[in-house]
Amino acid sequence: MKTVEELPSKPEVLLELENVKKYFPIKGGVLKRVVGNVKAVESVSLQLYKGESLGVVGESGCGKSTLGRTILGLEELTDGKISFDHQEIQDLSRKEKKKFVKEMQMIFQDPYASLNPRQRIGHALDEVFKMHTDMSAGERKDAVLSLLREVGLKPEHYDRYPHEFSGGQRQRIGIARAIALNPSFIICDEAVSALDVSVQAQVLKLLKTIQEKYNLSYMFISHDLGVVRYFCDRVLVMYLGNTVEMSDVSKIFNNPLHPYTKALLSAIPRPTVNAKRERIRLVGDMPNPANPPSGCPFHTRCPIAQEICRVDKPAFVEHEKDHFAACHFAG
Amino acid sequence: MATAETVTVKEKKREKYYVTTIRRLFKNKLAVAGLIIVILQILMAIFAPMITIHDPIKQNLASSELPVFSEGHWLGTDNYGRDVWSRIVYGARISLVVGIVAVSLGLIGGVVLGMLAGFYPKLDAVIMRIVDLLFSFPGILLAMLIIAILGTSLVNVAIAISIWSIPTCARIVRGSVLSIKEKEYIMAMRSMGASDLRIMARHILPNATAPIIVFATMRMATAILSTASLSYLGLGAQPPTPEWGAMISQGQDFMWSSPHLTIVPGIAIMLTVFAFNVLGDGLRDALDPNMDLQQ
Amino acid sequence: MAQRLLEVNNLVTSFRTSEGTLQAVRDVSFHVDKGETLCIVGESGCGKSITSLSVMRLLPSNGSIESGEILLNNEPLQNLSNEQMRKIRGNKMSMIFQEPMTALNPVLTIGYQLREPLMLHHKVSKSQASKQSIELLKQVGIPNAEKRLNQYPHELSGGMRQRVMIAMALACHPTLLIADEPTTALDVTIQAQILDLINDLKEKLDMGVLMITHDMGVVAEVADRVMVMYAGKKIEEGPVEEIFNNPSHPYTIGLLNSVPNVDDPEFELEPIPGNMPGLNEQISGCRFHPRCKFAMDKCKVVSPPDFEISKGHSAKCWLNEKEGEKDENSGRVAVEA
Amino acid sequence: GGSTIPEGEQGSDSNAEPSASSGENEIIYASTSDAVGLSPTMTNDSVSSNVMTQIYENLFERNPETMELEPKLAESYENTDELTWVIKLKEGIKFQDGTPFNAEAVKYSFDKLRDPATGAPRASLLEPVDTVTAVDETTVEIKTKYPYGPLLAALSHSNAAIISPTADEKQDLMQNPVGTGPFKFVSWEQGNQIVLEKNADYWDGEVGLDKVTFKIVPEISTAISMLQTGEVSFLDALPPEQISRIEGLENVEVTKQEGTPVYYLTFNHSQERNQNPDFRKAVASAIDRDAFVEKLNGLGVRSDSVLGPKVFGYNEEADKAGTPYDPELAKQLVEENGFGDEPIKLLAANRDNFVLMAEIVQSQLTEAGFNVEIEMMEWATFLDTARSGQYDLTFLSWSNVTSDGSEMLYPNFHSDNVGNSNRAQYSDAEFDKLVEASRTTVDQAEREKHLHDANMYMLNNDVAVVMYHGLVTSATDNSIKGLKIDPNGQWSLKDVTRE
């Protein structure tokens, strides 16, 4: 397992987000005017290095998937900058973006739902090459077969439909599709959440192997903190569209600064019997992202909230080396 | 030590796509019956001269309105003494072709409109109002317009009937598209950089076939029946050319004296529609890759 | 000794499919006592849900119980008429389903769905049922309960929906609660809330809980006893401490090694190689042997019986064969020894 | 029913109930379409005139038996010269609204019809009239622009009925008619029914019925079912396909009598091919009209004559004067002249018996070696197409309201009307002369001769091939007595009673 320290002294930045915002307009009235916004991603800034895995965790609905989709351009960016390989990509035309499509891919949470049920998987993979390369039919078939082999499937799977695979195999197909064009960056949106533990372990292994082979970067969205700890180099914690903490995986798990991170960690069920734990109970539900609370977005549920938290929104600052957090009382 | 490769997974030998479809189709008894009827009808149309003794347009006023099972005319004769069996057999040539062509054209129009409306929310209101407009525009007026502008060929009959099918088809397709486009595999295709056209044609359409098949097969009946009203206006097959719809509508006058003049072509249409329906149902199931799972 | 609540003996459940009749549950026996939680774990598709659905007699239309016995409070369920069974469901015995998103009816209000079991089984008036529903929602920790009654499932968050499901299952104070992966796909904070809730209620109502999950963390947290299934069979059963501390079947060991350990950064995953066999696959001997790194010749031929490891802990694996028993079980091996 | 029921409630009256209201002194007539309107000036269709005939009356009317024109509202007439007609009116007649019937009313009616500002569809009926003068209360003098023989016949046309001037000024007669006839208008529910009631003050004897309902039943077979169940009591214009069914009904009496409608095949005479006498002869001899008439189940009269037996100008000699059916001759002519090479477009309107004629004639012509294609059309398109001469052969029909031969030959075949009512596009100087003579002669015997000559001229030249002459038919409930139908299909209900 790598840690940031083991990476080359100056890790090369692959993806950089600056104040990325994604609002979903709420339309109303006769003329369908915008009457409000769901602030799915309020403000996210980060740097992602070549060859690293960045875990993204946070409560359901906090904007993890939206962030991922926005980076890929599947959702229109509301504000901010996205640079990939030192080039700003948010304003590119569809055509110009096409070359970045090859570089950035996504593995979806539900492998079954993300495959066309009426398309044989061989054809599904073939289609990727068809869209982005000039290969002949024969070359494409060879490419698909070697892809299948790469993710541990067999040539005879070429003609099968998605439903004829087990969950783990389906996720392998999703991975095959994502790596088909040799991307340098893959977003895994809860890519292993739907798999049971033994299959999940297989898939995680596979993802690691591929990463080492191609020096890939992952953005790994998950709610399973065990998996994040195992798989990721750094972790980003989100709450209500905001980044609340980011650091190396060991720092986050051993020395969390933000009360939300602490609550999150305390809630992890440990697969060991009688491990009595002190769980920090969060009261109430996550606030409505269309109408976020003033000040610190977490203050409504924070066990250590003070008056200042209601008023001032804490900045996302580096409290220790490479350890960022947005809390007035961090530490 | 066992590895993934040595697992004893018994691989089914993969067959070609169409072989699978056909094998599944043949498992469905009703669909097979439908297929047989369709094939028989097509053969009947092709080999019409060989399976009839009478000329379908040859009149014999002296032996008109013979009932079924008369000597020499097992389905009787019509008002002009023409052999009903011959007319049914030859009529298949026009009725089947017009029915199939008209329904296909209507499907193309309806699918394109419905697909665009469902896929692009901005086009939705515009297209759906155009569809409303097509729906409210009287069919006869449309036929007259086609006669005036395009003339009276059989192709134009198919056009007229297909335009009648467009609004319903468009609405049905739009409904399906609205739900399919929210599926995750569509999002996945987007993330792969697939064009809208590819997504619509290769990923949404194949998954919207079920209601389309139901609609299309039901529509066959209406299409064949409407041919009659159009030839009555002078559009398309003119008398004495045999054609099922026209046979029914002409037989209407003789419903009391010779009911077989309407019942026989009526049964012919019903058989066709029945055949296409069960075949369509069977085909839908056979094309559905999940069928094996669902028993 | 605790009171026996549910007893399942030699259950066999099969499906009619285009490939013939397939057995999804193969000769499974287990029991749940009052005030006890039994967890069923195992790989996806191993028959966990089908086992629980067999108990509820809610199998899909092409499935049926081929043989075996299911006793609730010592009363055999399979002899009951549909109408009698209906009166038990939701009343004495209720179930939380795997998918919180799809298990609630999207077109009926939360209130309607909550009132339904109360009005059906306890014959209370509508307003009485509403009052009780509000109580239930409060119990499962949903704020603003009065308002929620008039909302539809899609207006609630995933965690709230799952809690509604639980409230519904608990409405008539069942003696047996079956929970099929109640927390999969929920984030940890919500998951923790729900597990706490079930535990509290179990204690309060002396309810028996049959929980299905593949999350070993959840198992460790809630289970009293654990049953491990593989490919339709029960392969190991025992008290939770035994299973975690002394797993006796290679599959159980593999399962535990597949779970990343949050607290141990140096932990290395050891996935079980290969895939679970399909229902239609013929495998002789132990069904796990193709994936088992300890597989012996015997495993490929003879299917192992239950071996008792300690009191209440048994496993179906030849590795646990005790010297003294070998003769009884297999002459061939005895000769070798 | 009766006059005590206020108008407004009439619509929802239980008149659809079978036996209850078609009882005592009421009859219900089923019509396949609605009247266009009830003003003689503004309408020109047979359904409207069926209703109007009960409400309005003319100066003259043709006696259905003798075919003579007899005075109705008129007392007598005389020609002071060829151009002047002095008509004496009956006295003491009142319109249904109380307005007295007099010379002014006659002048008003005729002038209204002739006035271009009115836009009357049948204004041409009185086109030859120059002036109409009310000489005194009971005397009208009509001057024509040229000697006009068919004037009295024209005056017997339902469009020349006399309307009440006061009513016409006060209300729209289309919706609310007032005449001198035996029945008064009660109500009209558009598309459903028209109700008339007895005119208690009728000038010419007692009216037999209390109430008459014209019910619209578009589907003839439905109308027959209603006749069978007693929901209606009277149908006319029975179609040949249904005649056997109607005749099989026990409670129904069917009458058939000769009438004026004539159905014929005509050539488009503006076309070169059709101007070849051999071509026309070949066509005429290829058509077996006897076989066709057979198909009409007794509802057609076979005669070659263009002017039918009930039309003024008819002479028995014309019955057999047409080119006879001779398939051999036809084949021979076709072969010799290559008539079968070019396709022939046989235009047919999609109504009445035209489709039947087209199918049979097409078959017979094909037999003879012609290459004929039927082209069917909806009525309005047909009218346009035929009028502008875009066809080779077509079928036309003519129902002669005034039963006067000139009224047939002039509009349909005189060169004056080519491109209009002369849809055969026939233009022949010699023929024109004969027709003109029949119109401008006042002496009726002489007129008859001219008409016969014109008729024979057409037959000798195969100008048109007459398919059949229509019968006027009716089917009535057995309880209805005294119904008389005149040869142009119109009937008066004045003497009808129910038993």
Added chain:
Amino acid sequence: MVALIIRRIFQLAFLLFGISFLVFSSMYIAPGNPAAIIGGPTATASDIAAIEANLGLDDPFLTQYVRYVSNAVQGDFGYSYQTSQPVAEAIAVRFPNTLKLAIASMVVAVIIGIITGLISALRQNSWLDASATTFALAGISIPNFWLGALLILIFAVNLQWLPVGGLSSPFYTIEGIKQLILPAITLGTGSAAMIARMTRSSMLEVIRADYVRTARAKGVKERDVIWIHTLKNAMIPIITVIGLNFGFLLGGTIITEKVFAINGVGRLMIDAIAARDFPMVQGSVLLVATLFVVVNLLVDIIYTYIDPRIKYD
């Protein structure tokens, strides 16, 4: 909801504008001159010219159209060329009949269609399912005139239970109901067929849904499982088909109206087209278009009651 309605009304205005132009120009292009029809076969050129002048048909196309639209906007839909009756009045007389018939046949169609659809979905692939399918196919292949005539023969002529035709009695009287029965069955059969097929397929889609199983797990009675938990979820496509059919029926149905001597909008329109009675055609087409939009709007609103997830804003 209000917003949806207002938006649809805006769209309706444009739709009506478009369709009136379309109808106007097609009537103009199609052969057949209303004046010639009014004049009849005997009319001379001068007769026809006089009629044309009287009706304003001698004006150029655009003048006629603009005149029509500007009158129509002020609520004046003109007078019939044929009968010179106000178009609005003529339609007002007929529409109640069409409405009665449409509602009655829809009731028949919905009852028969949903019940047969349910039966065949619940007994999928049984002989009951096969007979329901056959019934549906027969329903759509039988020409209306044939079914109508058959029903008349049996129930009106032979048994004399019901009247042959007409629709003159008010619908709330026994007589009025009797008059509606046969035409409603004749007309409803086709729609019933479509509804049955749709009910079957959409029931099959939801009948295995998890929430149906949930309902059973709660011990809900089988009847309620079908009618409340399942059918309501399957209703969206069924409602779509019902809406389409109802819209179609409101446009009037020529053959049934003819066979049963019903004075409805369908016959009015067909007669008007045959007579090239422009104002009448316009009026009835605009009515049909409006009704169709209203029905679709209703369907969309019903959607939101059936499925609370559907929102239009």
